[in-house]
Amino acid sequence: MDYENIESAKYTFENESIFCVIGGANPVSVSVPVNTGNADYNKLMEMVADGDLAIAEAV
Amino acid sequence: MASKARDLSNFISTAAIDASEIGTGAITTDKIADTTITHAKLHTTMDLSGKTVTLPTINALDVTNNINVGGTVDGVDIQALNTTAGDALPKAGGAMTGGITSTSDITVGNAYISSGYSQFANLRVPNNGYIGTPTTVNALQIQSNGNIALTGTVTATSFTGSGAALTGVRDTTGGRKNWIINGDFQISQRGAYSSATSITSSSVYYLDRFKSKYNNISGTTVRQTNQTVNGKVTNTMMLTATAGSNGRVESLQMIEDEVFNGQTVTVSAWVISNSASARLIIHQNGANIQTSSNAHTGGGAYELLKATVTCASNAGQLHIYTGIQAAATGNVSIANGDYFKMGFLQLELGSVATDFEHRSYGEELALCQRYFYNPLYNLGGSRGSFNIDYLVSSGNNGWISFTVPFPVSMRANSTFSHSLTPAKFLGSAAPADGADKFSFYIQNQGYAGLAGNGSIANLSGGGMTHGIVGTYYVSPSSTSASHIFIGNGCTFQFDAEL
Numbered sequence: 175m176d177y178e179n180i181e182s183a184k185y186t187f188e189n190e191s192i193f194c195v196i197g198g199a200n201p202v203s204v205s206v207p208v209n210t211g212n213a214d215y216n217k218l219m220e221m222v223a224d225g226d227l228a229i230a231e232a233v
Numbered sequence: 234m235a236s237k238a239r240d241l242s243n244f245i246s247t248a249a250i251d252a253s254e255i256g257t258g259a260i261t262t263d264k265i266a267d268t269t270i271t272h273a274k275l276h277t278t279m280d281l282s283g284k285t286v287t288l289p290t291i292n293a294l295d296v297t298n299n300i301n302v303g304g305t306v307d308g309v310d311i312q313a314l315n316t317t318a319g320d321a322l323p324k325a326g327g328a329m330t331g332g333i334t335s336t337s338d339i340t341v342g343n344a345y346i347s348s349g350y351s352q353f354a355n356l357r358v359p360n361n362g363y364i365g366t367p368t369t370v371n372a373l374q375i376q377s378n379g380n381i382a383l384t385g386t387v388t389a390t391s392f393t394g395s396g397a398a399l400t401g402v403r404d405t406t407g408g409r410k411n412w413i414i415n416g417d418f419q420i421s422q423r424g425a426y427s428s429a430t431s432i433t434s435s436s437v438y439y440l441d442r443f444k445s446k447y448n449n450i451s452g453t454t455v456r457q458t459n460q461t462v463n464g465k466v467t468n469t470m471m472l473t474a475t476a477g478s479n480g481r482v483e484s485l486q487m488i489e490d491e492v493f494n495g496q497t498v499t500v501s502a503w504v505i506s507n508s509a510s511a512r513l514i515i516h517q518n519g520a521n522i523q524t525s526s527n528a529h530t531g532g533g534a535y536e537l538l539k540a541t542v543t544c545a546s547n548a549g550q551l552h553i554y555t556g557i558q559a560a561a562t563g564n565v566s567i568a569n570g571d572y573f574k575m576g577f578l579q580l581e582l583g584s585v586a587t588d589f590e591h592r593s594y595g596e597e598l599a600l601c602q603r604y605f606y607n608p609l610y611n612l613g614g615s616r617g618s619f620n621i622d623y624l625v626s627s628g629n630n631g632w633i634s635f636t637v638p639f640p641v642s643m644r645a646n647s648t649f650s651h652s653l654t655p656a657k658f659l660g661s662a663a664p665a666d667g668a669d670k671f672s673f674y675i676q677n678q679g680y681a682g683l684a685g686n687g688s689i690a691n692l693s694g695g696g697m698t699h700g701i702v703g704t705y706y707v708s709p710s711s712t713s714a715s716h717i718f719i720g721n722g723c724t725f726q727f728d729a730e731l
Contacts (some may be wrong), residue, residue: 175648204650205702
């Protein structure tokens with residue numbers, strides 16, 4: 175997952191997933207499960223803790 | 234008084250002659266040697282006690298019958314002595330049918346046991362006796378329990394037997410010994426990387442199970458096939474610095490299993506490089522200990538790099554770093570054009586870097602798919618095809634969902650990524666080979682349109698044993714559809730890497 179090009183992130187599926195839009199050279203849509211066994215989720219939480227990412231609440 | 238001296242040449246006596254009456258020199262050897270003096274003419278015994286018998290130096294004693302010796306024969310060269318069956322010593326080249334008993338050392342030039350003979354023979358040593366050089370090393374001990382203790386190395390062309398009771402052998406010969414997955418770089422689900430591909434300062438997975446990055450410079454990676462490494466054809470992974478500074482280029486594989494606490498492990502790979510800082514590193518993530526291999530000479534030829542470490546009791550997960558880097562994974566002086574290319578990367582238990590364990594493509598692919606699954610990888614066609622569930626609405630609230638079967642259960646709940654957007658929809662055709670396109674298909678009828686005011690880009694989902702993906706406000710435009718076709722040029726993948 176290209177963490178450096180995350181354009182947006184929001185919780186979905188009743189907060190069971192984080193949906194990210196990735197820009198850059200290879201734009202993709204990414205669903206990251208809210209699960210500490212998932213390395214992407216742990217990285218996103220690290221970025222949030224460092225103030226490098228904000229994740230929108232589910233609507 | 235007349236002399237008793239007389240000529241005895243014709244003297245014949247049937248009575249005993251008193252030797253005191255025989256004068257010195259009266260009986261000459263010529264007479265004794267006379268063939269007419271036979272055994273029958275001599276007395277049956279001749280007492281030479283206290284006498285000295287001087288024999289000629291050549292052929293001193295020529296006897297055709299037995300010599301009975303009650304005492305010791307000393308000072309005799311017995312090499313010409315022949316014995317009959319049952320006697321102890323043969324002449325040189327003869328056969329010894331008896332045994333040798335000695336309380337002292339017996340020195341021989343070469344000892345052969347039944348050499349050239351068909352019968353069995355035994356070499357017996359006492360319990361706990363040794364065979365070897367007594368004053369230096371006793372190479373072989375045959376113990377009282379039948380065990381053999383060796384102090385040297387056994388060199389043999391083969392061993393027989395089941396080996397069921399062997400211990401300590403797994404470290405060097407056991408199967409499934411390589412803990413590295415994709416160590417010969419067969420699998421690359423994320424892309425071919427057949428030409429130099431820029432890497433970043435963040436660790437990103439390129440070839441399966443390997444993530445790469447540079448630090449303080451820039452660099453590329455490339456996967457090369459049909460490379461000859463150590464006389465064998467394989468694939469290689471190469472890292473190249475495209476700028477010079479104090480920095481590094483490295484790849485990393487993290488080993489999922491944490492079973493190495495207190496274990497001795499060895500990492501090895503064949504590496505070609507022009508940098509004397511090219512090396513392999515075992516990082517014990519729990520104990521934060523790094524162990525470097527020998528550094529490459531930088532001579533531009535393949536060299537075997539290897540490192541062995543007995544892990545700490547809290548070693549935890551092992552991380553294997555490869556590249557141009559410091560011994561503790563830090564930066565080094567690196568020049569533009571410095572490269573690191575490796576084949577046959579292996580991590581195994583034990584202190585010996587053994588031959589690389591080759592696994593089949595199918596085995597290696599399945600191992601990789603636990604961590605990453607691309608349903609469009611090497612699928613043998615232009616598109617992936619999935620049965621869809623859908624709801625077509627007259628409004629804009631239709632939806633689709635479909636299941637993606639996983640060939641193996643993934644390590645964890647996976648991250649789902651895709652590149653589908655409304656602009657990539659094909660209304661009336663299947664995606665061509667390599668196309669980053671998708672379409673809806675109705676079985677035996679043709680293609681359906683795309684409806685809804687939502688975006689296929691919002692397709693989301695994931696899974697561990699299988700993937701379920703879907704989205705709202707998007708559906709086929711027809712009242713029926715059976716498939717979604719996703720071109721093999723799309724990104725459509727599930728990631729559960731460490």
